[in-house]
Amino acid sequence: MTYDVVIVGGGPAGLAAAIRLKQLANQAGRDIGVCIVEKGSEIGAHIMSGAVLEPRALNELIPDWKDKGAPLTVPATDDSFLYLTETGSFRLPTPPQMNNHGNYVISLGNLCRWLASQAEELGVEIYPGFAAAEVLYDETGRVSGIATGNMGVGKDGQPTPEFQPGVELRATYTLFAEGCRGSLTKTLIDRFGLAKECDPQTYGIGIKELWEVKPENHKPGKVTHTAGWPLDSKTYGGSFLYHLEDNQVVVGFVIGLDYENPYLNPFEEMQRFKTHPAIRGTFEGARRIAYGARAISEGGFQSIPKLTFPGGALIGDTAGFLNVPKIKGSHTAMKSGMTAAEAIFAALGEDAPPAEVTAYPEMLKKTWLWDELYTARNIRPSFHKGFLAGFLYSAIDTVLLRGRAPWTLHNHADHTALKPAKDCTPIAYPKPDGKLTFDRLSSVFISNTNHEENQPSHLTLKDASVPVEVNLKIYDGPEARFCPASVYEFVDAEGGGKRLQINAQNCVHCKTCDIKDPTQNINWVVPEGGGGPNYPNM
Ligand SMILES: Cc1cc2nc3c(=O)[nH]c(=O)nc-3n(C[C@H](O)[C@H](O)[C@H](O)COP(=O)(O)OP(=O)(O)OC[C@H]3O[C@@H](n4cnc5c(N)ncnc54)[C@H](O)[C@@H]3O)c2cc1C
Ligand code: SF4
DSSP: OEEEEEEEOOSHHHHHHHHHHHHHHHHHTOOOOEEEEESSSSTTTTOOOOOEEOTHHHHHHOTTTTTTTOSOOEEOOOEEEEEEOSSOEEEEOOOGGGOOTTOEEOOHHHHHHHHHHHHHHTTOEEEETOOEEEEEEOTTSOEEEEEEOOEEEOTTSSEEEEEEOOOEEEEEEEEEOOOTTOHHHHHHHHHHTTTTTSOOOOEEEEEEEEEEOOGGGOOTTOEEEEEETTSOTTSOEEEEEEEOSTTEEEEEEEEETTOOOTTOOHHHHHHHHTTSTTTGGGGTTOEEEEEEEEEEEOOGGGGOOOOEETTEEEOGGGGTOOBTTTTBOHHHHHHHHHHHHHHHHHHHTSSSOOSSOTHHHHHHTTSHHHHHHHHTTTHHHHGGGOHHHHHHHHHIIIIISTTOOSOOOOOOOGGGOOOOGGGSOOOOOOOOOSSSOOOHHHHHHTTTOBOOSSSOOSEEESSTTHIIIIIIHHHSOTHHHHOTTOOEEEEEOTTSSEEEEEOGGGOOOOOHHHHHOTTOOEEEOOOSTTOBOOOSOO
16 A cells, blocks of 8 residues: 555654644645554553643644543643652652643553544544554665564464455655654664764653542642652652542652663662552542553753654654653653644655655654753753752753753663672562552553464564573563563573573563663564553553
8 A cells, every 4th residue: 555654653742743644635626645553452541641731732733622522621730749758758849850840740651542532523644553563675775664573473484364465554754653662763773873973762661550539639630759768869750640630640650771780770779669558548448440551752952862764754753853851742742743744845846756754853853842852852861870960960950051051961771781780789568558559460461452463572582592691690670670561581490590481462562671671682573462551541
């Protein structure tokens, strides 16, 4: 099938791009073919976010979103920022970036479902349940579309009776909107050397639960962030608690993936956090409804790769447009998608559309997105020297220098940060109580994760001996801890010793293993389309 534009990923970036393309085409009375492929079973199924939405990009894209029934119903009311010690807490001044006046507490999954309905009304074709598994190139080396993965291939790599070959979707331009650490984006970055002139991208892992709490513990629009306990001062991270409608509260914990101690277990840190005296009261008598995890891009401005290549471009989190001090990337993902759409629409109108739409990054540099990321660029790397240094530097950078310091602090790749286990102290985590704290498997259960079992593992190892020979020996097998879905287990091998067992069916597609594996031996590729979590409203 052939389109003018194929978009990989139905998140905020991909949907905003598709809507803008069709809006422009309708205004100009031109017909252009736009399609989106999404690996989740439906739009929103793989969307895992906070989320407090800054509506700036949405206001520009669909100014009458209120009349059109967008699911933005809970304005953020009060912000607080707490520093936690092991037993106490004190309130810190809310950093200006965390001021949420004018923003909304939302489910990003539900916003995406609504954006998809708007896109379809405009004529965008959306194919959920189809994972883009391969980038297609023409004979000149230009990207010419994508191929979706084959369905019905058995564990042994052979076709089963259910075999259906993947579909080739060709396009003049292909937009990659895969979100943080896109698997096809990774191959494009390598092939076109897109990250040659920027800092390495850095990430965090975000773990989130949705709860239904008692009415007396619920205040719609309440937004709380914390720093400090249970993390030590060298580990970057913190929590968020957002109050939605209908007595629902989301609690999430983000940890920078440049943590050093291989014994650290992000899932357990999140569970421990909920037991803090300042936090646990919210969940008294409450019921946990949903669970999810997802990596988050933290590199910011200095880690933005080259955005275009012949036949395509990167938009949204896969290019790293998240504003870390705000912990927000939806508005920037949408804005980048809209800007790419405007540049591509103009290019499609030319007599000879250019191979590479270099107008996109040029236009982006003139938008509020660029300025926003530029002024926030030094905040995250300033925490490399610990919480206090980062907090003080950030105050000076934001209030006095207003983000215009004549220097730029740099990022390092997360997988290089892990220290050998012998140099670190094991961490003893408390046992879950099944009421406020849980184990990983019961958590994965409520993420509604499902994969066809008879398929090749989508967690591929470049060298099968490395997990035991290097990761286990030197780092005490950190993949068994950093995966929030218990996918990796070191079990007894026949004939003695250990082997790595990969429970790929539990994978919630967070991409942490692809990022944090110290040997970069794990390569996450898409499983059969439709597999993975089925988040209801995350
Ligand atoms: C814990 C956490 C809290 C956050 N809190 C906030 C917040 O409060 N406010 C805020 O604004 N932002 C927040 N963010 C960031 C925000 O979620 C992202 O910036 C935003 O979702 C990025 O949008 P995107 O469209 O680029 O990518 P995504 O939202 O990740 O969407 C990408 C889509 O592409 C699909 N996809 C990926 N690869 C393929 C493929 N090969 N084939 C087919 N489909 C594919 C995925 O399934 C997914 O649906 C948070 C993120 C996390 C993890
Ligand atoms: S296997 Fe990797 S991508 Fe899947 S849940 Fe575990 S860490 Fe995340």
